[in-house]
Amino acid sequence: MSNETPLLSIRDLAIEFRNQHGVARAVDNVNFDLWQGETLAIVGESGSGKSTTAHAIINLLPGTGRIAAGSIKFDGKELVGASSAELESIRGREIGFVPQDPMSNLNPVWSVGFQVEEAIKANNPGMAKQAVRAEAIAVLQKAGLADAAARMKQYPHQFSGGMRQRVLIGIGLSANPKLLIADEPTSALDVTVQRTILDHLSQLTKASKTSVILITHDLGLAAERAEKLVVMYRGKVVEAGPSLEILQNPKHPYTQKLVAARQVTPRVPHTSTEVAVKVSNLEKVYSIKGSGFKSTPFTAVSGVSFEIKRGTTLALVGESGSGKSTVAKMVLGLEKPTSGEIEVDGKQLAGMKPAALFDLRRHMQPVFQDPYGSLDPLQNIANTIAEPLVTHKVGTRKERQERVRELLEQVSLPWAISTRYPSELSGGQRQRVAIARALALKPDIVVLDEAVSALDVLVQAQILDLLAQLQDELKLTYLFITHDLAVVKAIADEVAVMNKGQIVEFGSTAEIFANPKQQYTRNLLDAIPGAKLL
């Protein structure tokens, strides 16, 4: 392969999907080149066509999708219109693929070893059984599994998410392909795991001079990992070129917005002496059902103590399984603590009578993570927002309607959506509705459990702005739970870092970012993608 011609060359690519209303063009006029040994990142928000473009290369378009126009030239061969036999010989052997979700992309009924061997056999027909096995072990070793030979017999559920993604990367690279397509390979994983996986991936591909197409929604991650960026927006490439140049000198307004969203202006700290929420020595032990009648205790949260001052934000940061959401549920009175005390507005939560707890709920409301799950799909928006008012018998019908109108205005949504159902709204808009519902009873305290984690960067920035603005207007106290340290800077006054059910570090946001004392906190901070680039 000469250095004069690119390994992959996409020209005027257009992809269409057929639906009830006719044909929709999901991707239009996409052009880019990829040379051997290069890593190229396709960046874009959900629905921008980034995954669709990548899937088109190996002809894995879902459902009714088809390539409507353009050409995809790989290693001198035209892939558009190639026969399925030709594509099969390229897929896996010359172009490897690492899928997005490590949890669902390994078949749970076959051992991991079997699945790796299957991939090797598919790409090397006629290989001896012993050789296949040896090769599979080598692949798993290369993927970073220490005791590869022993783990061959294990099943996917015995592997952690990171381990599974390593296996999938191993399968993707097993045939030494010239090109590896990685579709959001780490978006389901914790940041620290993400970092080791991506380090590992780049190490492997650098060694074998494999070209990589990395698909991601995270501009920082893309710039950090790839030499070249392709920024996609609504099915079109809006900007492409060397990563650092784009990051430092974005020319298209959309890219400029993306870059701006990454440069968070640190928040002016809010302070107060009045305590709104006080948690001391909180502990939660679940009993995990074992075989038969046995059950083993599992400590999800232990020895957690903190205070949130009125009108300020405390961010509870930690990776999945650190116990942060369990703390949130206990503060909300949705789970009973095993021991320890929670005081809200000076009132003890433990031993509270149902009527008192009901009253307390007026002062404390949650916003949950999943914008697609937190609104009842069969209730229209006005009814959803009015539910707290109806439940607490606030006002007359007319007054309630007026309040809903006011709340919609506060979260910048038009009144016209009040008779509509959640299915018509985007993730960000649903989250606004959830915020409006939380604010309906004029609470003092709002518990935000990963409330912006599922949103696209620009929408996320918008919601964070809204939350900050509402906090100032309504003097709200926030308990902000997140795994994403990048958003903490924009919203939190104080940060508590949780690991394995305990708070390992506590301090003001500025302190934590400038001078982390614990290794765990340092790891978290270092793992923020692209942190060092900006």
Add this chain to the structure above:
Amino acid sequence: MANRNEHFVADLAASEVAEIDAVRISEKPTNLYLDAWRDLRKRPMFYIAGVLILAVTVMALFPGLFTQTLPNDNCLLANSNAGPTDGHPLGFTRQGCDIYSRIVHGSSTSLSVGLIVTAMTMAMGVFFGALAGFYGRWVDALLSRAGDIFFAIPYILAAVVIMSVFSDYRNVWVISAAIGIFAWPSTARVLRGEILRVKQADYVMASTAIGVSRFKILMRHVLPNSIAPVIAVTTISLAAAIVAEATLSFLGVGLPTSTMSWGNDISQAQVDLRTAPQVLIWPSLALSITALAFIMMGEAIRDALDPKARAQR
């Protein structure tokens, strides 16, 4: 990109950046049931099934609109197993009664058994399924095991036993109860599974945090979101109930011969199958078409209520 390191920027006029997260709403509100209704109205199967069901219903309610001949009057043995004549388009039974009139008047029996059984299974299935799925723990354990016991007994067999025991009280209500009492566990099971899924949703937790009572959450949020598959299953099982009534009547443990029923007519026609097949064929056809109509309707509803199936068409 002719150059390897070219910095490409799209034409700004052709790729304008829209307002972030702008609200775009359609002309009409949409949710699962509204979408399903709109989808149904585009399906030929829905109309065919609908017209058939409507026809049977009108026939059952107002038999006088279809025939002036009464089913058991003017039965002349001279007409026994005779072919069609003027005013008697389908011929005569062994007893010399008008087949067409008997079919028209028999429709109300089939339909009422179907509706009563369905109402019963729906009421019992939804009640027990919702309790088991939503409250879980010992309620679930108790109700699910009770359901399993009913499941273990084939409902036709159970109905035969019940009808034999209550042989002196054979009427539409008793036969419906005999079928329904063993049919509800499947409805309960479908609903229980759905409720187990729906009750995990964040909106249930959000309502709990608002302070909505458990029962209200079940009625307002959980049930409406889990009832869709039950509706589809129930429509199809209505057909099964109609067939079950005919089966029991055919076996001689159904309704008394004095009651007009397609099952009874089929039963009585078997002796003359070779000589006068029309006596058997017409009521069988009426039964099949009615059952088919409800099955088609159930399938249309099931597809319409499944957003995934809708998207794939």
